[in-house]
Amino acid sequence: MTTKLFGAKVPRVEDQRFLRGQGRYVDDLLHDDPRLLHAAVLRSPHAHARIVDIDVSDVLDLDGVLAVWTWEDLTGPMAEPLPLLIPHPALTEGRTQYALAKDEVNYVGEAIAFVVAVDRYVAEDAVSRIRVDYEYLQPVVGIAAARAATRLVHDDVPGNVGARMEQENGDARAAIAAAPHTLHLELDVERSACTPMEGRGTVARWDPDTSRLTVWSSTQTSTGVRGCVAAKLGLDLAKVDVITPDVGGGFGVKVVHPWPEELLVPLAAMTLGRPVKFTEDRREHFISSAHERAQQHVVDVGFDDDGRVLGLNVEFWHDHGAYTPYGLIVPIITSTQLLGPYKPQNYRVVFESLYTNTVIVTPYRGAGRPQGCFVMERTMDAIAAYLGKDRTEVRSTNFIQPDEFPYEHGLVFQDGRELTYDSGDYPASLAKLKELVGWDEFEDLRAEMAAQGRRVGIGLACYVEGTGVGPYEGAHVHVETSGKVKVATGLTTQGQGHQTAFAQIVADTLGVRFEDVEITTGDTRKMPYAVGTFASRAAVMSGSAIHLAALRAREKALRIAAEALEASEDDLDIVDGVVSVRGTDATIDLGTVAVLSNPLRYAFDEASKAATQFTVGDPGKPPVAEDDEPGLEGKDFYSPPRSTFANGMHAVIVETDPETAEITILKYAVVHDCGHLINPMIVEGQIHGGVAQGVGGALYERMVYDDSGQLLNASFMDFLMPYVTEVPTSIDIDHLETPSPLNPLGIKGAGEAGVIPSAAVFAAAIEDAEGFPITAMPISPSELFALRLEHADDTHATALGS
Amino acid sequence: MKPAPFAYLRPSTLEEALAALAGEQGAKVLAGGQSLVPLLSMRLAAPSMLVDINALPGLGDVTCDASGVRVGALARHAEVLASVAAAEVQPLLAMALSHVAHPTIRNRGTTVGSLVHADAAAEMPMVLQLLGGSVDVASVRGRRTIPAAELFAGPLESTLAHDEIAVEASFPALPAGAGVAFQEIARRHGDYALVGVAALVETDGDDVTRVRLGFVSVSDVPVVVDVTDAVRDPAGDPAARALAELEPADDIHATAAYRAHLVKVLVPKVLAAATDHARQGKDA
Structure with missing residues (x-):
């Protein structure tokens, strides 16, 4: 091989x-x-x-x-x-x-x-x-105005409420009432947007x-x-x-x-x-076009002395803009995915999706998860602060354990299926992250920096991401008589590297040279049945479909080659586009097999001439058998029972300038588990891009509307997408590979992951540096300065929440 | 994001350019275009004619002598920044220019263009004001020199007449015994500063004789404040003295209070740096 x-x-x-x-x-x-x-x-x-x-x-x-x-x-x-x-x-x-x-x-x-x-x-x-x-x-701008509903966006939508949705597993409010400790938090995330290079x-x-x-x-x-x-x-x-x-980029x-x-x-x-x-x-x-992210959340949590969450009740308000073409996907994802790697014993979530006179909202990389992660991770930090425990310890106490998979949350996910995690190993991920970022040695660093008059803080955040949502994706694999392999899948490409990753799958599955594989995406002439590229689904959905289609082409190639070479299929290998009989020097090129697969043997090329030395088919039967087709092709579809759940954990060390309140990233560490990696370089590139976008979302980017509904920063001069000078020069990445049992390749999605924990992890690190709660993101130096003034008197302000 | 229609003229002599400007009330001068072209594209400006001066001869030089640095109308920020002689004669030029936007913008944008654009959030108008420089302008009516103190009429408004072209700016040399420093805080590298502060400290032996501060982004026009008394007074507060003449404002990136705070943070730093610079002499 x-x-x-x-x-x-x-x-x-x-x-x-x-x-x-x-x-x-x-x-x-x-x-x-x-x-x-x-x-x-x-x-x-x-x-x-x-x-x-x-x-x-x-x-x-x-x-x-x-x-x-x-x-x-x-x-x-x-x-x-x-x-x-x-x-x-x-x-x-x-x-x-x-x-x-x-x-x-x-x-x-x-x-x-x-x-x-x-x-x-x-x-x-x-x-x-x-x-x-x-x-x-009079316009309705922002969640507060939408909730107040003194003015309506649409005359026939009372209260500006497009939707109200509630899900509950157990009895959260009763559990909170009975819990030894409770906390109440109010947490906000502002509007931002994908801003791809190409509009x-x-x-x-x-x-x-x-x-x-x-x-x-x-x-x-x-x-x-x-x-x-x-x-x-x-x-x-x-x-x-x-x-x-x-x-040139989509991001949702x-x-x-x-x-x-x-x-x-x-x-x-x-x-x-x-x-x-x-x-x-x-x-x-x-x-x-579209924005996302704006939500206000109110959290009530009840927990025991170990920090184990006994009951969690989250109410939130989602600003969906002026219209709802994409339904409730974003708030449903927040409401389900905020659970992350944890298993609160009782969970209730209610949201209202509100009209405002602003640009519509549709999924933006992460799609409601960054807000959910912010809510859950801020809650974990608040519990740790309240109990005086290490933040990683509280998280460990609440983790779903490796032997508990598949884990059923008792909720319905965005795809209408049960929210059931397929696999993961959260304790192992956390151990890796602590090692990678130097969690246990951080107090030494803090002391060392403090001696120089510098202020640093560390934060971590964990997330679980439902990826590879259905309903299906398909693929068509065609071996031409030249031996070249043409593959079509219907979902689209926005720069992710599908041509590379999918060709890797085909090369392995079919036994052909990587260079001989050409992938076409997003062309309805080639593959009219397809869904699309979003929800971190391309690798899982099309990757699996391509694998299945390539297997079909391989089966047919082996059947024809076995007949041509007068050998058993079980004795055949396909390597670099050549079928050989193990232990002999008998071979046939896949291109020649492709010629043999088509009874119309006009000799146009060398493969056709080479094919004349082989005989296949039964002269007593029709040239194309009843259950066969001409051509060396394979077509198949992959349709999963439900989403597969990737996970990861980020940690960051930040420095906050005691004078200017500027926030500098000293170290950024990522542990990521998206099952088997097709191409680790592409996965790491996705993480790098996600972290960069997350830095933007946490520290720089926001949509600034005035009261009349004018967007005041509708340019890259005032919408502060970070430059390369603002993102970390290096990101330390480690992988776990916990395979998914739901697809043939054991893979999970990776596209959105890098951005999900950003708001949470930066809020945690800044809070750790400053000693007062961070409850709204993004945060600018000007806002951090204002918070310092606000908390100047409360010398013992360390705990988040109340 | 496409400009409204305009006539375009690319004259090869200054006389031709001046005549065109004089003959067309709605004409604008195009040099580096780093401010004008975005305004055109967003249709925030719709001049009837652009007089492109990039083909005019003799306007691209950066010349230095003991009296100071003269910068031609077509000298790019990058060229001024790269001039070793300019940095020796007046070190504040390079200190400030390295904060002007990004290399690609500095490669195209002109220093003189930035001066007459008169943006109080830009570094170079403040530098000209602090150093007491001037701008030479020409029109069909002749030439005149506008001292920096008379150049800035209001936000994004210079005192050039419509038919005048700024042909050269003069930045005085750093006097013996003087020192300069510049620092700014921006949201991202290369962005307009939230606050920028430059200091010009003049000394005579161990005696600080005159101290002036120039400010970016805390007023509508470039402001220079003489803080000599506050510096010489052991109980003096130069930042407070300066703030009395500044008007920090809220915008979408920072509050007025934060900007005022940054003034207080930056003023002592640039004063200390400029004083050190003065004491180290011109080799610093």
């Missing part, structure tokens, strides 16, 4: 293109096509207003403008509200926007009119000529000769976009192809579909008979 690639640090084949600027993103497509038209969107300048009148009469006078649409120009399904993608029985008041606003706007940035012109400059000139009369309405973008081309529509979109789900474009434009699904080219925001532009661009292409492009600019991305 050649070296097994599964588990090897194979360099990413994508990077040659990406790092040399040779990626092909949506905005690169058709750029030299002289017929290409460009779109721009008039967006609401007001957070809440009725539209009295829209006057577009000056627009078409402008040279180079081809068309303008408002809601009144839309017909049929296009004039209906956009779909509510994930309904839920608790979402009793779901609302979605129109592709172009009808009568009312509910956030700054909501699309009102759509202009198509010869270039984007002219299109923007045209947008500035549209006159809209608004009747200004949204769509190109569409209508081919009148074949009556086919081709749509390229920077999406996390090409099949989803295909379905909604066909339905909204009244086209047969078979007439619509959606292709996802290179995508691109899982929403259809965006208004994703429908309007194809509509314009069909109407005008010319290709049309929309490329979102950065300001548009801030005010008209």
Whole structure:
């Protein structure tokens, strides 16, 4: 056998293109096509207003403008509200926007009119000529205003409450009442956003000769976009192809579909008979894509002398923005995943999902887990502080133990399945983390730094992440007569390294050279049944499907090769694309097997000529047997019974400047368990990226809305995404590999993990350095300074909570 | 994020550029473009014409002599920062320039452009003000020199007339026995400072004769405060003296109280550093 690639640090084949600027993103497509038209969107300048009148009469006078649409120009399904993608029985008041606003706007940035012109400059000139009369309405901005409900976002949604959902296992309130100790905490997390390098973008081309529509979109789900474009434009699904080219990051925001532009661009292409492009600019991305994270939580916990949680009652309020196209996924994840690696004896959670006149909310890497982790880990720290115990000891007391898997929480997860953890070894992970960060030696460091007038603190946070959610993903593996292997899977790629990781699986499973494998993702022409890339599911779902499909191709290859070589299948090996009979020198190339698999043997290549020396098939039967197909292919789908649960633990040592209140990261340590690693380098890259994004979320990034609903920092000058100078220069990583029993490769997802514990771990470390509770994130030096003033008098303020 | 339509002119002589400016009320000068181009792209500015001065001859030099450093209108921040002679004649230039944005922006942005953009959150207007420098401007009506004290009219507003082009800035040399220092606190490396403080300390032997402080981001226009008395008084509080003339404000990144606190933190540090610098002489 050649070296097994599964588990090897194979360099990413994508990077040659990406790092040399040779990626092909949506905005690169058709750029030299002289017929290409460009779109721009008039967006609401007001957070809440009725539209009295829209006057577009000056627009078409402008040279180079081809068309303008408002809601009144839309017909049929296009004039209906956009779909509510994930309904839920608790979402009793779901609302979605129109592709172009009808009568009312509910956030700054909501699309009102759509202009198509010869270039984007002219299109923007045209947008500035549209006159809209608004009747200004008082906006609802922020959770406090939404809860107060003195004003409503939607007149027909009382209390601004879109949904109220409650789950309980045991009797939490009774358990808390009976517990020896109780604590009450109020914990807030602010709005932030994914901010991928590439914003949204769509190109569409209508081919009148074949009556086919081709749509390229920077999406996390090409099949989803295909379905909604066909339905909204009244086209047969078979007439619509959606292709996802290179995508410059998604992080969740691109899982929403259809965006208004994703429908309007194809509509314009069909109407005008010319290709049309929309490329979102950065300001548009801030005010008209999606945000996440804003939640307020109230925690009551009861525990015993060891810190064992006897009852946990969490109520929280989730700000979902102006509409609910993505349902309740984020707050449901918070409500279930905040449990982390722990097993509170009794748990109750209630949330309300609230309307505000701000940008919609959809999952952002972590998707509700960072808030849940913040809540649970702050609670663990508060218990430890209250009891005067080491924070790791309290966590150990509450861990689910390795012999308790599968562990049932008695709750329903976001996928509608029981919340059941498949595997993990939390005590082992914690032991590794303590070693990695130097937990037990930290007091020496603290003393040493204090002697220099420096202030340091350490924190840790643990999380469990449900990954690889269903319902399914599929794969098609095709061995060409050249021996090259073409693989298609339907989910999309946003830079994760799927071409590399999936090819590793194929090379091992099928027995071919890594270089001979080519992976296609996100192209509905190649794989029309697919779900998408989100929820840390690509490796688990498509990785498993590709493995299963490659096994099918292998089975067929062995069957044909055995016949050709007159040997038993059991005696055959496939190495580097060559089938050989063990212990002999008889061989046949997979490409030749591919020729033999197809009775139509036109001799086009060397493999076809080589095939003439072999005989397969029974001359007394049809050339393609009843249960067979021509071609050396394998196709299969993977559909798991439920999610697989990865886990990890982060620790950070921070320094807080006694004078300036600046926060510096001295050490960042990660222990990560996502089952078997396909490619450790890619997993570590995911962790690095997640930690960097988490540093941003904890210490720099936030969405600053004023009371009128204007986003005050809608640029990278004021939305402080960290530079490379702000993230740790090194991240110490250690892995556990506790395999999942739920899929053939024993893998779990890794994409979101790095960002989940950031708010929790930084709050813990800053609190440890400062000696007063940190209950709201993110935190800036200015805010830390204000907290110092607030706590200047309480010299013994150490315990979090009350 | 595409600019509104504008006419574009790239003259090859200063006379041509000045005539174009004089003839077009809505014209703007384009040099490095690091502030203007984003404003255009966001349609926060919509000039009828851009007069691109990048092809004008003789405006790119950084020249130094005993009296000071003269910076041409097309000299990039990076070029001024890289000038060893400039750093010797007036060390505060390099100290402050290393905090101006990021290398890619310094490669394109011009120091003179930054001065006439007159942003009180930028380092170089304050430096010019603290050092008592000046800017030479030209128009079809002739040339004049605007002292720093008369250059800054208000937030993002200089006293240049619409038809004037700033052709050169002069930063006086560091006097014998004087020292300078600069420190700032920013949210991220290269961001506009939350607070920046520069000090110019003049000494005569062991005697501190004159002390002035320049501030970034704690006022609407670049502010320089003479704190000589507060420094010479053993019970004096130079930071408090300075704060009396500053107007720190709340914004989305920091409160006014935090900015005032940073003034108090930074002032003693830069005073100590500038005093050390003065005592070490020009070799420091």
